[in-house]
Amino acid sequence: MISVLLIGKGNVGSHLYNAFLNADGITVTQISARNLENIPQADLTIIAVSDDAIAEVSSKIKNDLVVHTSGSVSINDLKNDSRKGVFYMLQTFSKDKKVDFSEVPFCLEAENINDYKTLEIVAKSIGKKIYPISSEQRNTLHVAAVFVNNFTNHLYKIGNDICKENKVPFEILHSLIKETASKIETLSPEKSQTGPAIRNDEKTIKNHLNLLDKNQQEIYKIFTKLIQNGDKL
Amino acid sequence: MISVLLIGKGNVGSHLYNAFLNADGITVTQISARNLENIPQADLTIIAVSDDAIAEVSSKIKNDLVVHTSGSVSINDLKNDSRKGVFYMLQTFSKDKKVDFSEVPFCLEAENINDYKTLEIVAKSIGKKIYPISSEQRNTLHVAAVFVNNFTNHLYKIGNDICKENKVPFEILHSLIKETASKIETLSPEKSQTGPAIRNDEKTIKNHLNLLDKNQQEIYKIFTKLIQNGDKL
Numbered sequence: 001m002i003s004v005l006l007i008g009k010g011n012v013g014s015h016l017y018n019a020f021l022n023a024d025g026i027t028v029t030q031i032s033a034r035n036l037e038n039i040p041q042a043d044l045t046i047i048a049v050s051d052d053a054i055a056e057v058s059s060k061i062k063n064d065l066v067v068h069t070s071g072s073v074s075i076n077d078l079k080n081d082s083r084k085g086v087f088y089m090l091q092t093f094s095k096d097k098k099v100d101f102s103e104v105p106f107c108l109e110a111e112n113i114n115d116y117k118t119l120e121i122v123a124k125s126i127g128k129k130i131y132p133i134s135s136e137q138r139n140t141l142h143v144a145a146v147f148v149n150n151f152t153n154h155l156y157k158i159g160n161d162i163c164k165e166n167k168v169p170f171e172i173l174h175s176l177i178k179e180t181a182s183k184i185e186t187l188s189p190e191k192s193q194t195g196p197a198i199r200n201d202e203k204t205i206k207n208h209l210n211l212l213d214k215n216q217q218e219i220y221k222i223f224t225k226l227i228q229n230g231d232k233l
Numbered sequence: 234m235i236s237v238l239l240i241g242k243g244n245v246g247s248h249l250y251n252a253f254l255n256a257d258g259i260t261v262t263q264i265s266a267r268n269l270e271n272i273p274q275a276d277l278t279i280i281a282v283s284d285d286a287i288a289e290v291s292s293k294i295k296n297d298l299v300v301h302t303s304g305s306v307s308i309n310d311l312k313n314d315s316r317k318g319v320f321y322m323l324q325t326f327s328k329d330k331k332v333d334f335s336e337v338p339f340c341l342e343a344e345n346i347n348d349y350k351t352l353e354i355v356a357k358s359i360g361k362k363i364y365p366i367s368s369e370q371r372n373t374l375h376v377a378a379v380f381v382n383n384f385t386n387h388l389y390k391i392g393n394d395i396c397k398e399n400k401v402p403f404e405i406l407h408s409l410i411k412e413t414a415s416k417i418e419t420l421s422p423e424k425s426q427t428g429p430a431i432r433n434d435e436k437t438i439k440n441h442l443n444l445l446d447k448n449q450q451e452i453y454k455i456f457t458k459l460i461q462n463g464d465k466l
Contacts (some may be wrong), residue, residue: 051437072437074431090405092412092427097419103412105405114354116412131405139277140399143441143453148392148406149413151456152385154267157422159377166373172323172338173374173381174418179325180382181414185407186330189390194325195383196305204305206286215459220376222455223384226448230438 002122005042006030006151007057012069013048016126019101023125034059041201044122046087047078053077055098065115074135075109085110085119088126088138092149101126106140107133158216197227235355237264238275244326246281246301249381253336256358269293277355280311286412288312298348304375307368308342314398316342319411321371325382334359340366340374354466391449399465430460 005022006013007155009032020028029040033049034061036057045063049056054068059079066078067085078084086109093099106123114214116132123130133141156177163170196204205224209217237253238247242265242421251422253261266282269290270451278296280287292312299311300318318344324330341363343349349365356363366374377442389410396403416425429437438457444451 040271051434063437072378072440084272088325090409092409092416092419092425094416094425097416103408105408107405127410129349129405133401133405137399137401139440139444140395140401143444144392144395144401144403144406145409145432146428146453147388147395148410148440149450150426150460151419152410152413153422153425153427154379154389154456154460155388156417157426159381160396160422161378162373162380166379167371168366168368168373169364170377172340172362172366173377175336175338175362175384176325176378177381177414177417178411180385182387183325183327183330184386184393184410185436189386189393190278192325192327192386193383193390194380197379201284207305207372207377211372211376219455219459220379221383222452223387226452227383227387 002026002031002044002118002121003042004028005040005045005063006048007036007061010048010050012089012097014095015093015099016046016048016069019099019126021061026122026125031056037086041065044118058099059195065118067110067119071107071138071145074141077133083111083115085115086133086135086138087123088133090141090145095135102128105129105131107131107138109133109135109138158219163215193227195227197224200228202203235259235277235351236275237261237355238273238278238296239271240269240278240294241266241281243281243283244323244328248326248332249279249281249302252332252359259355266290272296276424277351298343298351300343300352304315304340304371308344309368314428316344316348318348319366319368319371320352320356321366323378335361338362339366340364340371342366342368342371355388391452394433395445395449426460429459430457433461 006017017030020026045066047057047068049057051073053071054073061080065083066080067087069087071088075084075086087105088103091104108119160170180194239250250263253259278299280290280301284303284306286304294313298316299313300320306322308317308319310380322337324337341352341358374418393403
């Protein structure tokens with residue numbers, strides 16, 4: 001049995017807590033980051049709080065092995081005196097949407113092999129995809145995730161705006177959006193690229209620009225240039 | 234029985250042909266757009282050729298009802314003397330990837346209700362999601378599709394580049410990419426937005442910019458601005 005203490009009751013903390021409740025070989029306790037006067041003992045303490053609070057929260061913990069769950073905070077930003085690590089799940093968590101942990105990549109980091117093995121056992125109790133990832137590699141993943149998640153979602157927003165402005169149901173695009181995402185599992189994004197920009201289809205590009213407002217036109221032009229010039233703006 | 238003639242042997246033509254072969258109530262013939270000397274008779278003639286070739290190919294057809302499959306060509310660009318329509322499938326087709334037509338939205342347009350009903354029967358023989366869409370609405374969908382498919386795929390390419398440059402497996406991001414795409418089926422893109430830009434997390438934004446090359450930095454700055462300023466550049 002490995003005892004896990006979860007600190008934080010936000011999205012990540014709550015989803016993790018529910019998953020650990022049903023996991024074999026794990027006992028789990030959850031406390032709020034606002035109430036750190038009595039911190040229970042545990043084999044593994046997982047701090048699931050906002051990036052800015054990690055240093056302060058960790059400084060108050062005396063337990064043996066303390067990890068955070070952030071994609072952009074270094075292992076060295078943990079301020080506990082005991083052993084450190086990172087338990088980063090590269091996924092987008094929403095309050096109301098169930099998480100399928102078997103699909104979530106766990107990016108683990110520890111200071112020694114025994115601690116790494118503990119993190120691995122805990123991750124495997126709820127998940128399947130486990131990767132040893134250094135703080136430097138995690139930075140890379142985090143910034144790449146901003147492109148493929150945050151910025152992509154903003155493109156969805158623009159697509160939604162265009163549909164709304166012209167009274168066309170955005171749901172017609174859902175299937176294309178999902179297919180675009182699935183396609184790169186079998187084909188590289190480079191080989192998946194289609195559309196007027198890569199085809200140099202000037203006529204369609206001109207037609208499209210006429211349908212857009214000024215800001216949308218700017219974004220359209222930027223991406224057309226990026227796709228045609230190999231990312232040179 | 235409705236007889237369908239498919240003109241064109243590219244991605245769209247080939248996937249449609251295979252689907253119609255297994256469809257109830259449909260007989261299908263396929264010919265190449267390069268060989269239009271003997272055009273077979275058919276109830277419905279579907280021209281699945283490149284946008285630029287639609288006018289010329291359609292001008293050679295004497296069959297009763299002629300439709301094209303393009304997202305960006307007007308119904309009026311068909312140059313047959315008989316009745317016209319559009320049979321547009323809003324999906325990305327790849328040569329080597331099987332198409333699940335039950336997931337593909339069929340955007341149909343015709344000049345009269347009887348022809349629309351014919352198109353609907355043909356679409357329903359292989360698909361489930363059928364929408365009556367005017368040429369104007371189709372233009373809207375097509376330009377929105379460029380944002381959510383072509384431009385999104387380019388963001389995947391940048392994510393892949395960042396991973397490659399830093400020797401991190403891009404596959405770690407696949408699950409996030411699929412989840413980002415699925416999320417908007419239950420939550421609007423506006424409500425789905427997460428990340429350092431929307432949080433105004435200046436520290437993370439600065440860290441991220443330090444990890445990127447000059448062109449990637451520009452794109453990162455543009456999106457951060459778009460997300461923070463409601464699409465004003």
